[in-house]
Amino acid sequence: MSDTQKDVVSDADAQPQAPGEQLAPDPRLLVRERGLMGYVEDFRRRIRGGELGSIPVVIGLIIIAIVFEAQTGTFMTPRNLSNISVYIAGPGIMAVGIVLVLLLGEIDLSIGSVAGLSAAIWAVLSVTHGVDDVVSILLAIAAGAAVGTVHGVFFAKVGVPAFVVTLAGFLGWSGVQIWVMGEEGTINIPRDSWVRDFTDFYFSDISAAYTLAALITAGYVLLSWRHERRRAEAQLAARPLTEILIRGGLVALISFVTAYTLNQHRGLPLALVLFLAVLLLADFMVRRTTYGRQIFAVGGNAEAARRAGINVARVRLTVFTIAGALAAFGGLFLAGQGGGASKSLGSGNLLMNVIAAAVIGGTSLFGGRGWIWSALLGTLVIQSITSGLNLMNMSAEIQYMITGAVLLIAVVLDSVSRRTQRTAGRT
């Protein structure tokens, strides 16, 4: 578990071949050549091999933006883009939880109800019972975590399929939500509540957005560079400095353009900052901690994970707890956006949209494959479509059809581009 551990063999034992001799690299491996040509060649190979990662989604996003801008002329206005960046926060935070659950190879159908329940709890506590705003928010999120834990216990300890547990939760918690709301159909947000700020506070000083963009860029470049240097020191294949810089440039471009756009409207929205914070934290957890590794392992092959000594039940349980807490957090954003908690908050297509976002973003439904940023990409796709259709004043039934169709097209692109890979996959 630590630096000082010893492997039985590699420490002191012999390599049975001639001393110090290393195996020649496999001659069949088509290694990437260095330099610019290497990139082009590698990219071409990946297109042919269907290993495009998130490129299809990004292209899809660009197409969506172009089409809607052509149709409405207002899609690419800073105002609309800024609005989109606020709208995605709630569903996006919930989608982060769903990505974690999907990585486990499970599904959580209850998040809509949990979001609604938590918003109801917050509203009743802070408005009806006059509990302090921050305390109510924390209690609401804790309630979401508790609900998630209940699901986790039934799934991980009792052994009921997660699909069924959360299906029961989907029904049961929305009943509790209605019951918690009691007589009130809707409870308005108090004027000075944090929940209102979640979706309605903007850092209007333009330096805020630029500072954040600078921090993100610098952080990315620095961490990559440190990592690649260590790899080079350990004599492992490492990315050259130019590549790091190119990637850093891309990150800088995206973040500064975003910052500039946001500053054109009302500044950097708090919603976006919180969403990014959740994304970065979750991404760190998934990729750089033992716990994250365990999530992937359990999702890939639970029995193998168990045999590796991983406490499978604990991993499963905690992931559902996190998903519940994130659903609750996201629910508060929805309450903020809709103007208050209501009996119907979290019902309707929210659940399906959140799951769709995670899947469109590139997280597999079958466990063990995916990344946190799919929550961002997928929510962006779905919200862009919705916003675009709203700007076009499409009637609701057409909206349904178009959302369905675009969802399908997005995933068809993805499936087709991954096809070669899939065929090559083993049993």
Added chain:
Amino acid sequence: MSDTQKDVVSDADAQPQAPGEQLAPDPRLLVRERGLMGYVEDFRRRIRGGELGSIPVVIGLIIIAIVFEAQTGTFMTPRNLSNISVYIAGPGIMAVGIVLVLLLGEIDLSIGSVAGLSAAIWAVLSVTHGVDDVVSILLAIAAGAAVGTVHGVFFAKVGVPAFVVTLAGFLGWSGVQIWVMGEEGTINIPRDSWVRDFTDFYFSDISAAYTLAALITAGYVLLSWRHERRRAEAQLAARPLTEILIRGGLVALISFVTAYTLNQHRGLPLALVLFLAVLLLADFMVRRTTYGRQIFAVGGNAEAARRAGINVARVRLTVFTIAGALAAFGGLFLAGQGGGASKSLGSGNLLMNVIAAAVIGGTSLFGGRGWIWSALLGTLVIQSITSGLNLMNMSAEIQYMITGAVLLIAVVLDSVSRRTQRTAGRT
């Protein structure tokens, strides 16, 4: 493929041991002793080993009945039971389709929308456009099949996960449904439409119910007996005649008691007859045809099925077609029950209830395990709870909570009773 086929080895080749010698049976296999004691012993072993099949669900049903009867005093009246038998038909027929899809290891989220769309198509054709009733019904079912086929094509041929395809369908088809209904929010059923009869025609002659019960019993006993005789002739372990008779007696008991109860109210409902017909047909297809075997194989291990020469894409595609057609058929029952087609038919909790029914009934979400009759058992459980709560005049939010809780309990029982089995399961 036929009786005349030859295996390379077994026909003419030698057994390398002493001629005619058969391997002694494995001494570790705890074979069932014959006679009554054998059954008791076997049953005890199965309880301990957690191989209870559908017994937990049946016990659950009995408990539900007892509790509600104690609470309401009207639950076990012939009238309520007869009503339940009508209400289960629509969701039950849809659940048969879901069971097939689950056997494939997939899910169909679109069935609610497809049911609504088909009902809308039927209503608009027959009422608005004056198309002949039977033709409209057939066209509506054909539309459901066509929609299912579209899903099947995207899933099986294009390779988009079924979850996503049918999620897109869930959104898209309900848009089409609203569009098809056009101006009207609801369309009444014409007085003499078959669709009305689906849920409102009863064979009021008491002989109808008894004849059906007799046919079912006789058919069951005869088929079992023929099968076991053939096994005995082939020197395979066969059930003794007494066991066939005991099982036949059980079937007779259930069918005649049901027939008697139904005759106490308005007679044998057409809805139940149609539902049973769908169940029997589907069960025959799944258990006794090559196609059914292929469904199980694809659900268990698609790659192995492919290597066995099965046309995996065709099996997948057709199963979605069937599920679509059954959803459409079930949708017509719902229209009959609601008094007409409406824009919201098929929305709400229908989808979740149908899936929950299939799972409660004992069909695995992970493919390759299950049986058609889970559609009947599961729908019965869910409808009994709903009817009981309605009789108790519970408010809607309490209904949500209780439905969620009972759903959970039903599956917890099942999971716990299967636990030993699961632990024993290999990777």
Added chain:
Amino acid sequence: GEAGGGDDNGNEGEGNGESGGSIGLLLPDDVTTRYETFDRPYIEAKIQELCADCEVQYSNAGNDTNAQKQQFDALLTQGVDVIILDAVDSAATADWVADAEAEGVPVIAYDRLAEGNVEAYISYDNERVGELQGQTLVDSLGGVTDPRVVMINGAPTDPNAGMFKSGAHSVLDGAADIVFEQDVEEWDGGIANEEMTAAIDSLGADGFDGVYVANDGMAAGVITALNSAGITGLPVGGQDAELAGLQRIVSGEQTFTIYKALRPQAETTAEVAVALLRGEDFADLTPDSVDSPTNEGIPSTLLDPVAVTADNIADTVIADEFYTVEQICTADYAQACQEAGLS
């Protein structure tokens, strides 16, 4: 009806000169007949008539508050000059209206009294509708003493269902004995059928004298349940004056429905909207004044709903050309129409 598509050019709305302008119209759901079939075409037609260069940006929220909020923001993004808002959840709108106000866009509350600083309110009061439902039911119960009533209410999650419910209660609680009451998720006819059947089972076929149903869509399911239990002739009332409901009234299966003359409501709203657009005074259009939880003295027009029975169909729905006799009297109902004197 296709909105937007080719013919909208919201981006040109910058030049809000004397003649042109754009008006946003937000309606709450797309499963009830009225919004798509009546409200929207009436409003659009009237606006067109009053202001040929004006355009209407229409969106339907599909019963989702957050979706409506986004549509509201989209209208602001498009730069509309006036918003007509029929809120999914009228209690949630205070902030939205404030946002619009900050941009100088006036909001008209249509049909439901949206909270916040709205400029005007034109509606049938939902509580009133509930009261009328209750009153008509009591009336149609006729001479029954101590009438027993079953209530089938709308969706528990829909705030408006709560208003109908409390309006109806305010009448029924004194006049009748409510023996069975249920909310129906999603306003679903099939579930209404199950609820009604349960009521019949637990009360007995003669255990109640009339049924309150929140709308016509559910009334279809309720009547199916009554018919299949062999119960006919009981007073059953709905709301919305849907075509299917009117047909049932003609054929005697349903007793009444609540008809809100949508044309005057829609047209008044259109007039107010155009007046706001042009900065004209509209006080004579809104003689009444109501208070919302957030604001007092909102200029408003409150219209009176009408209960439609077989007796007054011709004078109300048909006279208003809400539906024509041909639409109601299809082959199935021709006979009944004759008897009811419709032709």
Added chain:
Amino acid sequence: MTAAPVLSLSGVSKRFGAVQALTDVDLEIRPGEVTALVGDNGAGKSTLVKTIAGVHPIDSGTIHWKGKPVRIARPHDAQDLGIATVYQDLALCDNLDVVANLYLGNEIRRRGVLDPVTMERRARDLLDTLSIRIPSVRIPVASLSGGQRQVVAIARALIGSPEVVILDEPTAALGVEQTAQVLDLVERLRGRGLALILISHNMADVQAVADRVAVLRLGRNNGVFPVATTSGEEIIAAITGAADNAVSRRRSRAVPAQATPAADAEDTTADAPEEAP
């Protein structure tokens, strides 16, 4: 022995992503002959037979069946030609019972309906032939031991009447007795004029039943040897690409190692490179 080849591959190549698994491979399979296919781990043996079986279509090259060029794009095509395959990864449906697995894709029907009785009887007989004890042919294969599953997979290939049988490490998981049975079976099949491809890492088995040995190395042909005239050492040298390999070193060390294993271990430890801290 030199009958016309029933199946011949020439210039077959196959790539997975960034790995060129097969490069220009030729192979000829003759009826009444056992062709052993040997090679190091990852040499491409399984990939090669999967291309023949239609699991992975080839990227380039040609396949001839009885002299005529054919395209094998999916497993069904191979089965239609008469090629039966036992895969290294078995490819059984864990949820189905032994009988259903055996007859998958070749179900016996009676008046259009599955005939479980006949299938079960024949399955039992067939498994008895291979002298494997399976608790019951009605339990899902998920609960069988590794060797039991292997035998089921082998039995599967014998249902129907193939002309070419491909066995990818069929005896890897088998006990000594079952291995002997399978080798007997291979000889009997050869005796009936079938063409067999046998992949195995066990030189003793290969030398016992094969007629010719085709060696793959790093995805390329590395010689075809007649078994009768080739020694095990020669084949191993072809497999490893060097006469000096771990096997020969191990052999030459065999006696002292047995005597003083500990000393031996230290011996080899001595010249290990120091691990970086």
Added chain:
Amino acid sequence: MTAAPVLSLSGVSKRFGAVQALTDVDLEIRPGEVTALVGDNGAGKSTLVKTIAGVHPIDSGTIHWKGKPVRIARPHDAQDLGIATVYQDLALCDNLDVVANLYLGNEIRRRGVLDPVTMERRARDLLDTLSIRIPSVRIPVASLSGGQRQVVAIARALIGSPEVVILDEPTAALGVEQTAQVLDLVERLRGRGLALILISHNMADVQAVADRVAVLRLGRNNGVFPVATTSGEEIIAAITGAADNAVSRRRSRAVPAQATPAADAEDTTADAPEEAP
């Protein structure tokens, strides 16, 4: 050689549903010794080692670790004791890359955070030791060949510092060279004082590296033999339960079979019972 046993099982029984997989099994494992566990397919070898590894808790019987009774209820317990296991069915996470699989449950961290660089370097070194060619340690194990996967599983067991290493048919899928490497490895581990359990169907391998051979038959003990003084035939007889078995028959037939395989096949066919029509 007669050190106190580090691990000893007595009277261990295990049942799955209707199958009594193990009945009253005893076993003693000593440090610095290789104990081979042999038996027919389905004899219960894998089940026995899985009970030791905590995969299947035992139904009855006792397990002693260094003389003290212990309860091994889950894999974690076994790992805590110092038991590392290579399972017959490998138990790798197909979606993870080679490095992640190797260090699963034993991740190397640096200031609390995973240290992929160190893990990758050590993984590469470790795999080089086993002289296996893997295209890249960063590809998911799903795309490895059977033998490559096997080696990854073996390497996994050597991460950390186990006292007992259990190898369930570790060389089944391995090429000749890799097999030799693994046998070398086994000897080196024994040299370092570890206790090893080796399950194998290959008598040559067993005789080459094992010190004692424990035989299981139909889920029961069927004798423990010191390798040095026992012949292969005796062990095989204990495995199959009879001196007259397919192996011995095959041996006695070996020479004529090589010469006229076809004739031989017909020969055995002659006395086959006629199949029922």
